[in-house]
Amino acid sequence: MKEFPTIKQMLTSMAAGETQPSDWTRQSLxxxxxxxxxxxxxxxVNEEQALIHARQLDEMAVxxxxxxxxxxxxxxxxxxxxYALKDNMCTKGVGTTAASRILxxxxxxxxxxxxxxxxxxxxxxVGKTNLDEFAMGSSTENSAFQKTHNPHHLNRVxxxxxxxxxxxxxxxxxxxxLGSDTGGSIRQPxxxxxxxxxxxxxxxxxxxxxxxxxxxxxxxxxIARTVEDVALVLRQISGHDxxxxxxxxxxxxxxxxxxxxxxxxxxxGVVRDMNxxxxxxxxxxxxxxxxxxxxxxxxxxxEVTLPHSAYAVASYYLVAPAEASSNLARYDGVRYGRRxxxxxxLEMYEKTRSEGFGLEVKRRIxxxxxxxxxxxxxxxxKRAQQMRTLIRQDFDDAFQKCDVxxxxxxxxxxxxxxxxxxxxxxxxxxxxxxxxxxxxxxxxISLPCGVSDEGLPIGLQLLGKAFDESTVLxxxxxxxxxxxxxxxxxxxxEG
Amino acid sequence: MEFETVIGLEVHVELNTDxxxxxxxxxxxxxxxxxxxxxxxxxQPGSLPVLNERAVxxxxxxxxxxxxxxxxxxxxxxxxxxYPDLPKGYQxxxxxxxxxxxxxxxxxxxxxxxxxxxxxxxLEEDAGKSQHAADGSHTLVDYNRTGVPLMEIVSEPxxxxxxxxxxxxxxxxxxxxxCDVSDCRMEEGSLRCDANISLRPVGQQEFGQKTELKNIxxxxxxxxxLEYEEQRQREVLAAGGxxxxxxxxFDELSQTTLSMRSKEEAHDYRYFPEPDLVRLHIDDAWLxxxxxxxxELPMEKRDRYIRQYQLPAYDAGVLTSDLAIGEYFEATVxxxxxxxxxxxxxxxxxxxYLNGRGEVLADSRVTPGQLADLIAxxxxxxxxxxxxxxxxxxxxxxxxxxxxxxxxxxxxxISDMAALVPLVDEVLAKNxxxxxxxxxxxxxxxxxxxxxxxxxxxxxxxxxxxxxILRDRLSALRVEE
Ligand SMILES: [Zn+2]
Numbered sequence: 001m002k003e004f005p006t007i008k009q010m011l012t013s014m015a016a017g018e019t020q021p022s023d024w025t026r027q028s029l030x031x032x033x034x035x036x037x038x039x040x041x042x043x044x045v046n047e048e049q050a051l052i053h054a055r056q057l058d059e060m061a062v063x064x065x066x067x068x069x070x071x072x073x074x075x076x077x078x079x080x081x082x083y084a085l086k087d088n089m090c091t092k093g094v095g096t097t098a099a100s101r102i103l104x105x106x107x108x109x110x111x112x113x114x115x116x117x118x119x120x121x122x123x124x125x126v127g128k129t130n131l132d133e134f135a136m137g138s139s140t141e142n143s144a145f146q147k148t149h150n151p152h153h154l155n156r157v158x159x160x161x162x163x164x165x166x167x168x169x170x171x172x173x174x175x176x177x178l179g180s181d182t183g184g185s186i187r188q189p190x191x192x193x194x195x196x197x198x199x200x201x202x203x204x205x206x207x208x209x210x211x212x213x214x215x216x217x218x219x220x221x222x223i224a225r226t227v228e229d230v231a232l233v234l235r236q237i238s239g240h241d242x243x244x245x246x247x248x249x250x251x252x253x254x255x256x257x258x259x260x261x262x263x264x265x266x267x268x269g270v271v272r273d274m275n276x277x278x279x280x281x282x283x284x285x286x287x288x289x290x291x292x293x294x295x296x297x298x299x300x301x302x303e304v305t306l307p308h309s310a311y312a313v314a315s316y317y318l319v320a321p322a323e324a325s326s327n328l329a330r331y332d333g334v335r336y337g338r339r340x341x342x343x344x345x346l347e348m349y350e351k352t353r354s355e356g357f358g359l360e361v362k363r364r365i366x367x368x369x370x371x372x373x374x375x376x377x378x379x380x381x382k383r384a385q386q387m388r389t390l391i392r393q394d395f396d397d398a399f400q401k402c403d404v405x406x407x408x409x410x411x412x413x414x415x416x417x418x419x420x421x422x423x424x425x426x427x428x429x430x431x432x433x434x435x436x437x438x439x440x441x442x443x444x445i446s447l448p449c450g451v452s453d454e455g456l457p458i459g460l461q462l463l464g465k466a467f468d469e470s471t472v473l474x475x476x477x478x479x480x481x482x483x484x485x486x487x488x489x490x491x492x493x494e495g
Numbered sequence: 496m497e498f499e500t501v502i503g504l505e506v507h508v509e510l511n512t513d514x515x516x517x518x519x520x521x522x523x524x525x526x527x528x529x530x531x532x533x534x535x536x537x538x539q540p541g542s543l544p545v546l547n548e549r550a551v552x553x554x555x556x557x558x559x560x561x562x563x564x565x566x567x568x569x570x571x572x573x574x575x576x577x578y579p580d581l582p583k584g585y586q587x588x589x590x591x592x593x594x595x596x597x598x599x600x601x602x603x604x605x606x607x608x609x610x611x612x613x614x615x616x617x618l619e620e621d622a623g624k625s626q627h628a629a630d631g632s633h634t635l636v637d638y639n640r641t642g643v644p645l646m647e648i649v650s651e652p653x654x655x656x657x658x659x660x661x662x663x664x665x666x667x668x669x670x671x672x673x674c675d676v677s678d679c680r681m682e683e684g685s686l687r688c689d690a691n692i693s694l695r696p697v698g699q700q701e702f703g704q705k706t707e708l709k710n711i712x713x714x715x716x717x718x719x720x721l722e723y724e725e726q727r728q729r730e731v732l733a734a735g736g737x738x739x740x741x742x743x744x745f746d747e748l749s750q751t752t753l754s755m756r757s758k759e760e761a762h763d764y765r766y767f768p769e770p771d772l773v774r775l776h777i778d779d780a781w782l783x784x785x786x787x788x789x790x791e792l793p794m795e796k797r798d799r800y801i802r803q804y805q806l807p808a809y810d811a812g813v814l815t816s817d818l819a820i821g822e823y824f825e826a827t828v829x830x831x832x833x834x835x836x837x838x839x840x841x842x843x844x845x846x847x848y849l850n851g852r853g854e855v856l857a858d859s860r861v862t863p864g865q866l867a868d869l870i871a872x873x874x875x876x877x878x879x880x881x882x883x884x885x886x887x888x889x890x891x892x893x894x895x896x897x898x899x900x901x902x903x904x905x906x907x908x909i910s911d912m913a914a915l916v917p918l919v920d921e922v923l924a925k926n927x928x929x930x931x932x933x934x935x936x937x938x939x940x941x942x943x944x945x946x947x948x949x950x951x952x953x954x955x956x957x958x959x960x961x962x963x964i965l966r967d968r969l970s971a972l973r974v975e976e
Binding site: 369 | 537538545767771
């Protein structure tokens with residue numbers, strides 16, 4: 001099985017005429033065919049359409065090569081690069097399920113803005129990846145359709161909810177994929193699978209066409225194998241979208257410019273009060289090591305505090321389910337998706353939703369409905385929102401003293417199937433380090449910083465100020481250059 | 496025991512924007528089902544709302560016209576409930592921060608002006624329409640109306656009679672039409688009204704048990720339905736009974752109200768701020784811009800007509816009942832017509848002609864300038880009132896101006912002495928009996944002689960001039976005798 005080089009390397013090779021777009025798409029499809037039977041990253045492979053698209057690009061490539069490669073021409077940044085989308089992003093004419101039975105046969109009449117943007121950038125969509133149903137989960141075990149296995153250890157989960165996207169990238173089936181992050185759903189699977197995942201600032205990337213889980217927290221971001229690759233993809237998908245009122249007016253940036261390799265004057269915040277009980281020793285050691293690598297290179301390590309982060313998980317598990325309970329009301333069997341007939345309207349609703357939704361989704365709808373009920377609203381939803389303000393304030397204060405904050409992405413490396421799914425609370429604690437950034441709307445990245453004794457990747461998380469992805473990426477790139485180890489490619493997946 | 500009636504109205508007004516409140520679909524009425532729909536207004540997974548700025552402009556304009564305080568910083572909320580015509584499972588509405596609050600509307604009733612408080616005015620999206628099969632086997636839903644911008648206007652419980660309720664509702668319609676934010680057609684559902692009514696013993700502070708009246712689909716029925724309900728409640732209370740809290744509907748056929756359902760099981764709409772929209776901030780410049788578009792309101796205009804044109808209150812009321820009528824009237828006056836004459840012509844002949852044909856003012860072929868010319872011709876004595884009415888009819892039918900009609904139809908009044916004197920002499924010569932009667936003191940004989948002259952001129956002679964000539968001639972004859 002052939003590994004993908006970096007996006008830049010593929011572009012250079014295509015510009016030189018050594019390869020053409022359909023070669024890369026074919027490589028992606030071949031790899032999927034060979035190994036996805038073991039991984040289960042894809043819910044749908046778009047083989048035929050992807051090849052047709054790639055061949056069209058082959059013709060364009062001939063013309064394109066004749067012209068000078070223009071670095072400012074963003075239509076070439078992802079030219080002919082195959083990719084995958086998490087299956088909660090709508091693709092016109094291509095089934096989109098959110099890994100739920102209720103949308104099993106749903107074919108969207110329109111495409112998400114991110115899908116449109118990647119098409120405009122001439123990327124080739126090869127398929128849709130698995131996730132926890134409606135992105136609710138941290139292991140992808142909540143998918144209604146299949147399990148996704150961690151490419152580094154097939155008995156382990158890939159993390160979630162973007163487990164399919166992270167596994168697809170980690171196993172070399174696509175050079176990059178998009179995920180969505182509501183409470184850590186890009187960063188945690190990236191950490192578990194040994195790849196890089198970015199959760200952009202809330203409002204940086206349009207949510208139009210992203211099947212909503214929790215509207216005020218959801219954000220789409222890239223997953224790839226190098227910092228440079230995620231920076232290239234992020235540039236393509238960012239920017240104001242008139243179809244998303246919550247998308248920020250900020251236009252996109254060329255994030256690759258900040259990848260200088262220089263970390264000297266960077267101030268790295270380390271949170272001393274964010275308690276690490278329950279954090280795996282190997283994770284602790286790997287993070288400490290990563291921080292000392294940066295500090296040895298001249299970065300300044302400063303202590304910061306995030307006193308309200310202790311309440312982050314509790315706040316999150318009120319806000320997110322509350323919004324979800326309302327966002328998922330539209331799946332009623334009336335207009336699209338699964339319908340189970342009943343004698344009365346109410347019976348149709350009840351049967352449709354009982355059969356269409358999985359256990360975790362139902363649990364969150366019930367929690368959310370309760371949190372919004374009259375008489376409980378002030379005690380739960382409103383207080384949780386107030387807590388968000390305090391958490392945001394904590395970060396504002398911390399970022400007075402530092403440029404990025406470093407911490408683990410997850411408390412432990414990838415766990416085994418079934419290890420946490422029996423106890424929702426255990427599973428919810430998986431997100432303890434990732435949730436604060438969602439509540440505060442801040443950008444974050446997870447990148448590999450080590451491997452456990454069992455050969456499982458460990459992720460370093462770096463968080464930044466709102467709309468300061470540049471600094472986050474600069475720090476991440478600096479570390480990537482310095483870290484002195486290469487994330488081993490998962491082996492033994494073929495045959 | 497004497498009872499006092501307490502009524503509050505909840506009015507829904509569809510705004511006449513071109514496109515829906517959260518998507519680009521057209522709002523037009525009466526199209527084949529589900530032809531003006533898109534991913535947003537059918538609640539497809541992943542779709543997001545984007546607020547239509549024009550809907551905000553219109554709502555603020557209406558709120559200003561209703562003397563509301565504008566909440567320049569407000570938000571939208573989700574009202575959660577399940578129904579097939581509600582595609583997202585929630586309605587985007589405004590809960591605790593309506594765009595306008597604490598306003599009022601004035602009505603004139605029995606010669607007195609009364610102020611009805613407006614508690615709130617908020618912006619929301621309309622739902623679709625369900626069509627239930629007669630046999631109950633299925634329901635079809637049309638989402639064309641889904642997402643049409645809607646204002647909910649809630650009155651204070653300040654209304655005391657069913658007639659006041661009708662006047663209030665008509666006042667709302669007038670103001671909305673003046674502001675050009677809605678056509679307010681009850682039959683098309685662009686204005687909908689629910690009423691709460693309760694009775695309490697005179698002097699009692701707390702409200703009695705209320706019933707809610709729904710399904711009122713005409714202005715007349717608002718009054719009729721409430722009158723019936725008022726009477727029904729009075730009888731219940733007088734008999735020592737208690738009014739049940741329930742929703743009733745007005746039944747056109749029997750002209751009564753019928754119970755729809757008793758107090759629905761308490762509905763928890765689980766309102767919370769709509770996370771897909773940012774807060775709505777209307778800055779001072781924007782507000783000033785909207786304020787500048789608020790026209791003179793019907794009540795202000797009515798008062799001005801009485802003051803400025805010395806019109807009777809009745810005339811002022813009719814002329815201001817519709818923006819176009821007032822504009823037509825004022826244009827006629829501006830073209831030189833005497834106000835009361837202009838008012839008579841507009842209210843009488845013009846509206847009479849149009850109403851008779853089921854037309855509206857915009858259909859009129861007679862311009863205000865042409866009407867002013869016609870009125871001038873009467874004042875100058877060129878036309879008699881009776882002639883003018885005939886001329887006007889032709890003007891309405893052909894669109895030609897008064898002078899042209901008079902010329903072409905040969906309807907000009909003859910006031911020329913030189914032309915009339917020989918005619919008078921001829922009549923005198925032929926009617927010696929009448930002449931004798933007049934000379935012997937029978938004044939009435941003069942009328943017969945005038946009639947003869949008019950007949951000889953096919954009515955075109957100026958009766959005043961004829962009268963003068965006849966008197967001159969006859970007094971000359973008297974002297975001769
Ligand atoms: Zn629409």
